[in-house]
Amino acid sequence: MRIYSILYLALICLTGACRDAQKKPYVRTAKDTLPAKSNIDPSIPGNFSPQRSMRFDSTQIGQFLSQYPLLKEYGSDIQKFYNSRQFSYAWFDSLGIIEQAGNLLNRIENIADEGLSQKVLYKGAFDTLVADEQNKTNDRTTAPSVDINTELMLTAQYFYYARHVWQGLPQKEVEAMDWFLPRKKIEKDALLDSLLRSPTDSFLADEPLYYQYYKLKDQLKEYRTIASQGGWPTIKADKKKYQLGDSGTAIKQIRAYLHVTGDLPPDDGSSLFDSTLARGIKSFQRRFGMNEDAVVGPAVIREMNVPVNQRIEQIVVNMERCRWVPARPMGEYLVINIPDYKLYVFNNDSALWNMNVVVGQAVHKTVIFYGEMKYVVFSPYWNIPPGILKNEVLPGIRRNPNYLASHRMEKVGNSYRQKPGPANSLGLVKFLFPNSYNIYLHDTPSKNLFGRENRAFSHGCIRLAEPKKLAEYLLRHQPEWTTDKITRAMNAGKEQYVTLKDPMPVFIGYFTAFVTSDGKLNFRQDVYNRDGRLAKTMMQ
Known part of the structure; x- marks a missing residue:
């Protein structure tokens, strides 16, 4: 199914119209595997040779792991890989050790470039084993040889690399951080066979990682x-805000900061807030999701004074999140x-358009999960959630006998609901993707919140700034639903369910650092304070 081949960054939240839910849902595990390549010409120099004459005794795997016990956790992967090869050598051919071995060694020794703090296991032995075999292979005065420890060390280190760089933290630890998006699966043994068969210059080129990962990796290097x-200068503000025409020492510091971050051309050292600086401020504000008014107020100063090492940590934790999501976006899907x-509409890995959304407050944290949107509901009722009923509606009824009528509510059996109409808390349309959290997207009569920078105000569900635009997009393949018909249905005052011809995947994620299509690194505030916990977990 196309739902399991996806994601940008990834994203969502809850609104006052939704019920809080503590129960964790059953989440199907996404499958995002890369099949082994075929029809490879084994005669290409440096390629893996599909020979089967050079083999070793299976008991040597156990002996190797006894000698290098820290690699035992990869024992089952190693055994499975060689079982499929009838225990023939993978890293050696008739000419000696293959060139891909050096490439893998280089990638593992530079694992810090992947934003990871792990030390290379048995680095000294790994270096020595590969170097010795490379020297033997290059020495034309001696006959080529094979070494079982070098062979198994390379395979074990490959699985170590795949586990940390491609898959990230274990599923249990990820779910402990309330991340319930489907995790990708990697056929590591098939991918290893494929990589060994590839030309040397493309070894590890087809890594199963979401494209944002590579963009963040480049930014990690820059930061x-x-x-x-030495980082960037600290802004020592002597007034509440700075704007066009102002001057002072702080403005020189701001100018220097923007030059370091790439928001401003080469710094001319001026202490005047001129039009060039104003453009640089707008660039900064755009990258931080702020209103682009070119005014340097407390919020801008606060973000500028975040140390560079903290920004590096922010990049690293979001690289880790990218490891958890499917690698190859395919088809149409929504990301919040x-x-x-924001809600983003994607086709494959291209963002078509986006809109502002309102998400859950910090006390009503949005669940990070996946669903399939199946229904558009025009002129919806709002079935009042138990928490809101208990804390707001019932006390209101006790205080005011006309409470229900004044709020266009009615009692149905033992429950209460709000009638369709412009004043309905769900607005004129809602979008359903069945889930155990009772979360959905909807319109709202309160439009003023969409212009704010911080839009975490709801109890649960996601409020949309442009709900009609989303309805038109979702129903565009159902020609009977013209723009006029959608408008009439939204204002009919009578609830109407429409089943989507093609269910739409919805991914709700959490990314505080990402790179936009223009190549700009964006940061967002850690509204639910999740980054710090993930950073500590990664350091364990």
């Missing part, structure tokens, strides 16, 4: 360079990024 050069307060 580490900034850190190595909670810290970004």
Whole structure:
């Protein structure tokens, strides 16, 4: 199914119209595997040779793992890989060790470039084994040889790399951080066979990672360079805000900061807030999801004064989140990024358009999960959730006998609901993707919140700034639903369910750092304070 081949960053939240839910849902595990390549010409120099004459005794795997016990957790992967090969060598051919071995060694020794703090297991032995075999292979005066420890060390290190770089933290630890998006699965043994068969220059080129990962990896390198050069200046503000025409020492510091981050051309050292600086401020505000008014107020100063090492940590934790999502976006889908307060409409890996959303308050944290949108409901009733009924509606009824009538509510059996209409808390349309959290997307009569920078105000569900636009998009393949008909249904005052011809995948995620299509690194506030916990978990 196309639902399991996806994601940008990824994202959502809850609104006052939704019921809080503590129960964790059953989440199907996404399958995002890469099949082994076929029809490879084994005569290409440096390629893996599909020979079967060079084999080893299966008991040597156990002996190797006894010698290098820290690699035992990869024992079952190693055994499975060689079972499928009838225990023939993978990293050696008739000419000696293959070139891909050096490439893998290089990638593992530079694992810090992947935003990971793990130390290479048995680094000294790994270096020595591969170097010795490479020297033997290059020495034309001696006959080529094979070494079982080098062979098994390379395979074990490959599985180590795949586990940490491609898959990330274990499922249990990820779910402990309330992340319930489907995790990708990687056929590591098939992928290893494929990589060994690839030309040397493309070894590890088809890594099963979401494209945002690579963009963040490039930015990690840039920000580490900034850190190595002393970071950026601290802004010492002597007034509440700075704007066009102002001057002072703080403005020189702001100008220097924007030059370091790439928001401003080369710094001319001026202390005047001119039009060039105003453009740089707008660039900064755009990257941080702020209103682009070119005014440097407390919020801008606060973000500028975040140390570079903290920004590096923010990049690293979002690289880790990218490891958890399917790698190859395919088809149409919706992504809601909670810290970004936006819904994105995607086709494959291209963002078509987006809209502002309102998400859950910090006390009503949005669940990060996946669903399939199946219904559009025009002129919906609002079935009042038990929590809101208990805390707001019933006390209101006790205080005011006309409470129900004044709020266009009615009692149906033992429950209460609000009638359709412009004043309905769900607005004129809602969008359902069945889930155990009772979360959905909907319109709202309160439009003023969409212009704010911080839009975490709801009890649960996601409020949409442009619900009619989404309805038109979802129903565009159902020609009977013209724009006029959608408008009439939204204002009919009579609830109407429409089943989508093709269910739409919806991904609700949490990314506080991401790179936009223009190549700009964006940061968002950690509205639910999730980054710190993930960073600590990664350091364990």
